[in-house]
Amino acid sequence: MSFEHDMIETDAAKTNGAGTRRFAGRQVLALGTFDSFLRTSVVVGRMFEAEGATLRIAVLAAAGKTAQLSDRQLREGGVNHTVPMVSAETLVRSKLFRDSDVVVAVVDGGRARELFLALNASDLARGKRRPLVAIASPGLALTEHLAGYMSRAPADVLCFNAEGERALYEEAASEIGVDPSNAAVTGLLSVDRRRRPAPAASRGPIVFFEQPVIPARKMQRTHLLAGLVDVARGRPGVDVLIKLRHSKSETAHHEARFHLEDLAKNLFARTAQPANLRFTHENAYTLMDRASLVVTVSSTVAVEAMARGIPTRIVSDFGISEALGTSYFVGSGCFSPLAGLSPDMKDVTRRPWLEARSGAAAEPEALLGRCATLLAEQESLGHALPLRPLAPAYGSAGFVAYALGIGGPVAVHAPHLLDRPMRGLTFIGAVASRLRQVGSIRRQKP
Structure with a gap:
């Protein structure tokens, strides 16, 4: 290549x-x-x-x-x-x-x-x-x-x-x-820490930045979408934009099981989509430059918006938890339920939190x-620096050697794959290999 x-x-x-x-x-x-x-x-x-x-x-x-x-x-x-x-x-x-x-x-x-x-x-x-x-x-x-x-x-x-x-x-x-x-x-x-340009005279959109698996459950994601629809209906003069992380044809580290566009089809089959609510793939920084309010559950974009002085809110409808990543924002002062969102919200980010704990500095x-x-x-x-060892970060030296002997690199970086039916390696064979490995280690001792 x-x-x-x-x-x-x-x-x-x-x-x-x-x-x-x-x-x-x-x-x-x-x-x-x-x-x-x-x-x-x-x-x-x-x-x-x-x-x-x-x-x-x-x-x-x-x-x-x-x-x-x-x-x-x-x-x-x-x-x-x-x-x-x-x-x-x-x-x-x-x-x-x-x-x-x-x-x-x-x-x-x-x-x-x-x-x-x-x-x-x-x-x-x-x-x-x-x-x-x-x-x-x-x-x-x-x-x-x-x-x-x-x-x-x-x-x-x-x-x-x-x-x-x-x-x-x-x-x-x-x-x-x-x-x-x-x-x-x-x-x-x-x-991007540059202060954004002065907002236009017209009121900017409320922009929600979606995450593919936060929240992960269909019920939660449906509530999220319905809440944004309610925000749009309650403020017909303001655009509500949903910035999708990726389209259905694109790949991401975490792929959405319940894509918001699919949920929207079901929702809007029963009720009309507000004219001021749209999905978008527009560049995130362009959207932030125009936004009157940036909203997310726990995306990094929240820190970026806070660092640029853009009013930002973390959705609190699902509580505060490590699983949702909302625990990261404890101390920011920016939590709000969907029902309370408004384009008139001010920047209330607590600067000490932003500077010391958010990573924005x-x-x-x-x-x-x-x-x-x-x-x-x-x-x-005059020669290469030594490599930092894999052990003990990846496990003890004995375990790393054993795993490599059993399944090669995949046994170390993705051991769950070995739980699938093995080809050509029975349980007894795996045990025998382990015993040979232990015997080899013992023979190498002084």
């Missing part, structure tokens, strides 16, 4: 505001999986590009996905050309990866494990140099915090949105012996400076 077609050049590659070019002559690979993941990796990649690096872009393929990103999703991610989509193993073997100095990976936990397993199995650590792997977040870390952190723990630089998240990682790491020195608090690096230098230091260290050594 050729990767030569995905090189891009922009004016940002000249210098940043300070005129520094500390990454001149370096190659940076922005690596993403799904829509927001790729967008964030490109945003971060352009920070390196602004300091002289050459930026290239690739998509890390997810199992079973043949078309992870549509042309529209690529455009929204700041990519206007074709990019390669490859598996972790293929990527790590490629010239694209090996020629990179820094890989900015914004990937889900499964793909992170695939990437580090492939990197660990490669010969890169034995060479004169290897790419540094920095992992950033595509948005708010709403659930499964520690599982996500440990999936990404072998990164050279692991970015956190807020100090509290780093502290949780460091505390968990100390319990099992993971080295937490790769942690860096960077904030949400992709958040970005610190790109925490990433850029760390990468510059590690690159210099590698060059002074």
Whole structure:
């Protein structure tokens, strides 16, 4: 596979505001999986590009996905050309990866494990140099915090949105012996913090930003849609726009089981759709620039809107819970039921919460400076920096070796797949393999 077609050049590659070019002559690979993941990796990649690096872009393929990103999703991610989509193993073997100095990976936990397993199995650590792997977040870390952190723990630089998240990682790491020195608090690096243009004289729309599986249940999503319909009917002079995360033909990290457009067909078969309520795929930032009010359940867009001074509300109809991600916004002062929404609502975001706990206060230098230091260290050594170990973040050394012996990398990054009927490996065979593994470990002891 050729990767030569995905090189891009922009004016940002000249210098940043300070005129520094500390990454001149370096190659940076922005690596993403799904829509927001790729967008964030490109945003971060352009920070390196602004300091002289050459930026290239690739998509890390997810199992079973043949078309992870549509042309529209690529455009929204700041990519206007074709990019390669490859598996972790293929990527790590490629010239694209090996020629990179820094890989900015914004990937889900499964793909992170695939990437580090492939990197660990490669010969890169034995060479004169290897790419540094920095992992950033595509948005708010709403659930499964520690599982996500440990999936990404072998990164050279692991970015956190807020100090509290780093502290949780460091505390968990100390319990099992993971080295937490790769942690860096960077904030949400992709958040646009520019103050929006002065609103037009006419009243802007109420914009609801949908999430595919928050809430996940049909009853909850139907209530959500019905509540927005009531808002539109109660304010016929104001547009109510529902910004869909993806169309029914597009792929996302979490795909909606009950797509709002399907629910709308059923709802509007019984009652007329308000003329001022519409679904849209318009660019999120364009919508925020026009909105009188931004509404969501727990999307990252809420922090982006708050950071830009746009009146924002978190839907409280389903209560506050970790499962919905609404717990993240406790302290923001922005909760409201659907029935209380109005285009006249003010910006009531509590600034101390926004600055200290939301991730809106970005610190790109925490990433850029760390990468510059590690690159210099590698060059002074004259050989590749050692890879951070998979164990104990992925389990004990004994378990990781056992899992790899039983099912290869898939047994580590997706062990649930081994619960399906095994071909050519019976339960007795699995036990025998485990005993052979234990015997091998014992024989290696001094």
